[in-house]
Amino acid sequence: MRQHLDDILRGLFRENPTFRMLIGMCPPLAVTTSAESGLIMGLATTAVLICSSTLISALKKLIPNQIRIPAYIVIIATFVTIVDLLLKAMLPEVYKVLGIFVPLIVVNCIILGRAEAFASKMPISRSITDGVGIGLGFTWALTFIGCVRELLGAGTLFGFQVLGDSFVPWQIMKMPPGAFLTMGLIVFVLNSVELYRARHEQKRARSQIRLVRKEATGQ
Amino acid sequence: MKELVLLLVGSALVNNFVLARFLGICPFLGMTRKLDAAWGMGLAASFVLVLSAMASWLVYEYILAPLSLEFMKIVVFILMIACLVQLLEMMLKKFFPQLYRAMGIYLTLITTNCAILGIALIVAGSDYNFLETTVFAIGAGAGFTLALVMMAGIREELEFADVPAAFKGTSLALIIAGIMSMAFLGFSGLVPM
Numbered sequence: 001m002r003q004h005l006d007d008i009l010r011g012l013f014r015e016n017p018t019f020r021m022l023i024g025m026c027p028p029l030a031v032t033t034s035a036e037s038g039l040i041m042g043l044a045t046t047a048v049l050i051c052s053s054t055l056i057s058a059l060k061k062l063i064p065n066q067i068r069i070p071a072y073i074v075i076i077a078t079f080v081t082i083v084d085l086l087l088k089a090m091l092p093e094v095y096k097v098l099g100i101f102v103p104l105i106v107v108n109c110i111i112l113g114r115a116e117a118f119a120s121k122m123p124i125s126r127s128i129t130d131g132v133g134i135g136l137g138f139t140w141a142l143t144f145i146g147c148v149r150e151l152l153g154a155g156t157l158f159g160f161q162v163l164g165d166s167f168v169p170w171q172i173m174k175m176p177p178g179a180f181l182t183m184g185l186i187v188f189v190l191n192s193v194e195l196y197r198a199r200h201e202q203k204r205a206r207s208q209i210r211l212v213r214k215e216a217t218g219q
Numbered sequence: 220m221k222e223l224v225l226l227l228v229g230s231a232l233v234n235n236f237v238l239a240r241f242l243g244i245c246p247f248l249g250m251t252r253k254l255d256a257a258w259g260m261g262l263a264a265s266f267v268l269v270l271s272a273m274a275s276w277l278v279y280e281y282i283l284a285p286l287s288l289e290f291m292k293i294v295v296f297i298l299m300i301a302c303l304v305q306l307l308e309m310m311l312k313k314f315f316p317q318l319y320r321a322m323g324i325y326l327t328l329i330t331t332n333c334a335i336l337g338i339a340l341i342v343a344g345s346d347y348n349f350l351e352t353t354v355f356a357i358g359a360g361a362g363f364t365l366a367l368v369m370m371a372g373i374r375e376e377l378e379f380a381d382v383p384a385a386f387k388g389t390s391l392a393l394i395i396a397g398i399m400s401m402a403f404l405g406f407s408g409l410v411p412m
Contacts, residue, residue, distance in 0.1 A: 108333075109245065191385035
């Protein structure tokens with residue numbers, strides 16, 4: 001149980017696919033013009049990830065090793081087709097915004113990566129929690145980028161007016177350059193935090209060594 | 220004729236695959252540390268882009284649409300691309316071993332490139348005829364190569380620049396891409412949409 005909880009938390013933060021591992025970078029850039037489209041794209045990807053991880057983990061003894069990659073791709077493509085048709089029928093307006101990025105979930109490296117690195121080796125229950133963690137990690141990352149771009153590009157969040165009338169929307173944030181710039185600055189902030197933490201750790205280690213030395217010489 | 224030229228310019232510059240449509244971001248960020256690698260990846264991907272567009276148009280028009288199996292297109296296209304790349308690899312190995320040595324490593328990466336599946340899906344739902352499809356794919360390939368090569372050129376120059384440590388790597392690449400994408404917005408007046 002503890003392991004399962006750890007799987008989920010690991011996907012959400014420590015191994016967040018978008019912010020920490022920087023894989024599957026097309027959707028975070030392409031579909032985050034608004035918070036809503038980011039959220040729905042994330043949930044669609046999560047659904048595919050959980051279903052395909054479960055099935056691949058269940059079939060891991062049946063799939064011969066040599067043809068495992070084509071087999072995984074067919075399994076993933078089947079679930080993507082289901083999600084694609086569901087979204088088209090139930091949320092036609094959002095589907096229009098997401099465009100070809102829904103079918104392109106097939107070639108998202110996160111899904112094939114989890115299948116190869118995790119689901120093909122682990123029991124079913126842990127593959128599910130891993131899928132939930134990584135999927136929701138991807139979802140919150142997409143929603144976060146969408147929020148930043150929507151807030152600066154239109155002054156709204158999930159369609160509701162947040163910033164006052166005096167705010168002039170930054171048109172560029174809704175356009176392609178805004179995606180690259182937002183993502184670049186987010187990666188910069190994350191790198192800065194990492195560097196700061198590393199430096200802090202180093203300092204602490206050094207002062208500890210000094211303390212130990214002092215004690216040794218004092219005696 | 221004029222329409223074809225407009226289509227070519229439109230897919231290469233105005234709707235650049237990398238900088239405006241966000242297709243093929245992985246090689247754009249991952250393969251642009253060296254200029255040689257960017258050329259290799261760009262040309263190999265362009266070649267497969269054209270083949271994939273042509274093949275998917277034929278498959279969709281003559282197999283999927285008559286049998287009303289359009290909903291199968293995702294599964295069919297991904298398998299088609301995997302076979303296509305495998306076939307291409309074998310042919311290159313047999314007939315052009317030199318070219319294979321230069322391009323071989325990129326070909327295996329291309330199967331899971333979203334630009335290749337992306338163009339197949341764009342073409343399959345559109346009203347382009349076969350010639351227009353081919354021209355569109357050539358433009359897309361040229362635009363992809365252009366973006367990769369420009370990016371690699373800039374990154375090679377910046378290799379020795381003194382940037383803050385936190386900006387190094389992906390962060391800087393993304394910001395360069397943002398500025399390039401802004402520059403490419405300037406092309407949007409070229410083709411009436």
